C-alpha cells in the first residue's frame with residue numbers, strides 16, 4: 730500500500746479527494762494524517778512520531794511508495810495518483826499535448842495561486858499584507874476571467890480532474906483570510922458551489938473527517 734500523508738483542509742486533502750474519486754483510497758493508497766502545527770503524525774502505526782523523519786521538508790502532500798520512494802510536491806503527487814488509475818481521467822494520458830497543458834495549469838495552481846493565497850496565513854498586517862492580498866486577488870481574478878468563465882464546471886476541459894480537487898481546497902482558504910469569493914468572483918462562486926455539491930466531493934470530505942475523528 731502507498732501511504733499518502735495529508736492534513737485536513739490542506740493541499741494534502743486535495744490529493745486525498747483526487748485519490749478518493751479514483752477509487753484508490755483503501756485499495757492502493759492508505760491515508761495518514763499529519764498535524765502541520767507540530768509536524769507530528771496523528772494516525773496509523775507511526776502515530777506520535779516526527780513527520781520530518783518521513784519527509785525532511787515537513788510538508789504535505791507526501792507519498793511513500795511501496796519501495797519506500799518518497800514523492801512530494803503537488804506537481805508530482807497529483808500526477809502520480811492520477812496515473813495509478815488512468816481510467817479515472819484525473820489527468821490526461823502521458824505523451825498527449827493535453828498532458829502538458831494540464832501540467833501547466835497544475836504548476837500555476839501550486840507555484841502561484843496556492844502560494845499567493847497561503848502566504849496570507851503568515852503575513853497578517855501592514856503594507857506587506859496589502860501587497861500579498863493584492864497579489865492573491867490578482868491571481869484569483871485571472872482564474873475568474875480566464876479559467877472558469879462561461880459557466881465552466883471544471884477547470885480543465887469538461888470533466889473533473891485533479892486540478893478541480895486542488896482548486897476547491899485553495900478556495901476554501903479564502904474566506905478566513907478576508908477574501909470574499911461571493912462578492913467579487915461570481916464565476917468562481919458558481920464553479921465552487923457546483924463542485925461542493927457533487928456527491929463525490931462530499932463523500933471524500935466526509936471520509937477524511939472520519940479518519941481524523943478515529944485517530
Ligand SMILES: N[C@@H](CCC(=O)N[C@@H](CS)C(=O)NCC(=O)O)C(=O)O
Nearest residue numbers: 739740741765787788789802803839
Ligand atoms: N511546494 C509545495 C507546498 C505544499 C504546501 O504548502 N503544503 C502545506 C499544506 S497546504 C504544508 O504542508 N505546510 C506545512 C509546512 O510546510 O510545514 C507544493 O507545491 O506541493
